[in-house]
Each structure stands twice: as structure tokens, then as C-alpha cells.
Amino acid sequence: MASRQGGPGGDDSPRPGSTERRTATTTEPAGSRRRSRRRSAPLSLRAEADDARHSAGRTPEDPPIRDPGLYALTDHFRKRLEQPGRYVSTRTVSDAIRRGQLRWNRTDGWRFALIEGGIRFVVVVGDTETNSPVVVTGWTEIADREAALAARRWDPVDVDTIAVRAALSESASTPIPDRIRPRTVTRPFVVGEHRLETEPGKPYVSCTDCGCRFRSKEAITARGCHGRSGR
Structure with a gap:
């Protein structure tokens, strides 16, 4: 019986995932469940406050984060992804953010630059001082023509x-x-x-x-x- 109720074992005490444990959780008094939800709310608020403080402490000059999953794509850049002859993809954007060299100037802000197969991939990012950074645009340049011609990729x-x-x-x-x-x-x-x-x-x-x-x-x-x- 114990194994059918959610986990192996020789004793009859309820284990995490067992029928008894689930029943006990879902049948507790409604007031108890409400108190439980109220207790968890401050944790969420504290997390949001921590995020706000983290964002408030950053400036545009601070190096951007290197987690591609946190960046949104602007409509401007999405349109360019579909254009022939740009040679920029979401994969190359992710690679540039993770491994590319960082460059900064006051006009364009932060850029990631990654060279692969003789070609330099440049990715411009914005709103990097916030919790919602974006990929503004991206392009390719010749870094080493001979290397590019020798690469199987091109x-x-x-x-x-x-x-x-x-x-x-x-x-x-x-x-x-x-x-x-x-x-x-x-x-x-x-x-x-x-x-x-x-x-x-x-x-x-x-x-x-x-x-x-x-x-x-x-x-x-x-x-x-x-x-x-x-x-």
C-alpha cells in the first residue's frame, strides 16, 4: 500500500507525494490556508523591492548583464532579422552577449562584439540599467577577410x-x-x-x-x- 500511495519504503508513515500528505494539505481549514497565503505575500514584496533597489543602483555606464534570456528584442531588430544579407540571428546575438567583447561609447551605449570565422558580429543593447534590457540592433563586419574566405561557414x-x-x-x-x-x-x-x-x-x-x-x-x-x- 505504501508504494502505491506515492513512494517506496517499508513503514506506513506518509511521505512527500503520498495520498495521505496531499489529503492533509488540501483539507486543512480555510482560515489556515488564508493565513498561509498572507504570510507568503511579504516575501514576494521583498523580492520586488530587492529588484527595484538593484535597478535603482545601476547606471547606463555599468557593464550590462551577460544573460541573453533577460534581453527582449526591439521591433526594429526583429524586422532586420528577417532581411536577406544581414547574417545576424538570435543564436549569434546570444553568443555575442555571453562571450563577446564589451565596448562602450556615449553615443550608442554598450555593444557586444564577437568574432567567428573572420566575421565580427556586433550587438547593440539598451536599457541596461533597468531590469528589462533590450537588443536594439545588430550587424556584421569583416574582421579578417582571408579568415572569412577560408571559413566553411561563408x-x-x-x-x-x-x-x-x-x-x-x-x-x-x-x-x-x-x-x-x-x-x-x-x-x-x-x-x-x-x-x-x-x-x-x-x-x-x-x-x-x-x-x-x-x-x-x-x-x-x-x-x-x-x-x-x-x-
Whole structure:
């Protein structure tokens, strides 16, 4: 009988998980249960107060926590996760937060940077002084071109796509024909409303949908894409 009631053993005394123990718990007087709930409430309040004090003691300059599970994703970043040619995923974000090098500046706040296969993954976080930090955005850069080309994770088009996108973003208003000209991007990547590609020798990226040509990021984002009929 004892084993059927919740646990092995040779004596007849109730054990945790047994029918007797569960019955005793659920049949105690209602007033006793109410007192039990009232006693537990201050523990919850103390925990909330501890969290509030912990948050109040942090400043934006304090190094952010390295637990990816505590970070929410902004809508801005979620949209970019779905764009072709960004090479950033929730896994790389988690890896960067756990193991990446921390960088701080007063303009952007905290960044995590992690190099894998010659590519640097950069993750920008915000609200790090609160109990609800967020991932603001993320991108990739070429850290070591030769290492990236040698890595099984990337092919030459991946590496050139990362190089062109990063070059466009470095100075949005500056035309960069010389940095585009050597690159081959045959799988379109997205900037603004445009799907962009380029070929060796061309000093611009062109939109596969509307055919417009661009030499700077500012020019790309300033113009909408209306397809071939909108040219």
C-alpha cells in the first residue's frame, strides 16, 4: 500500500507525494490556508523591492548583464532579422552577449562584439540599467577577410555582401564607388526598400526590383522602390 500511495519504503508513515500528505494539505481549514497565503505575500514584496533597489543602483555606464534570456528584442531588430544579407540571428546575438567583447561609447551605449570565422558580429543593447534590457540592433563586419574566405561557414558572396553593407553604413552620406567596384554580390541584400546586388567593375549597387543605382546608403534610403514600372 505504501508504494502505491506515492513512494517506496517499508513503514506506513506518509511521505512527500503520498495520498495521505496531499489529503492533509488540501483539507486543512480555510482560515489556515488564508493565513498561509498572507504570510507568503511579504516575501514576494521583498523580492520586488530587492529588484527595484538593484535597478535603482545601476547606471547606463555599468557593464550590462551577460544573460541573453533577460534581453527582449526591439521591433526594429526583429524586422532586420528577417532581411536577406544581414547574417545576424538570435543564436549569434546570444553568443555575442555571453562571450563577446564589451565596448562602450556615449553615443550608442554598450555593444557586444564577437568574432567567428573572420566575421565580427556586433550587438547593440539598451536599457541596461533597468531590469528589462533590450537588443536594439545588430550587424556584421569583416574582421579578417582571408579568415572569412577560408571559413566553411561563408562563401565569397557572403563575404562580399558583408563588406559592401558595412562600407555603406560606415558613412551613410559618402559615395563609396571604389569599395563597391571589386565586389560580387549575386544574392540580393536588403537596405531600405531595395534589394541590392553588384558585379565586379561596377561602382554602384543596383536594385533588382526597380533598377535604380546607388553609391551611398543615404541615396538608397532616401528613394522608395516602386518596381520596374516606377522607374
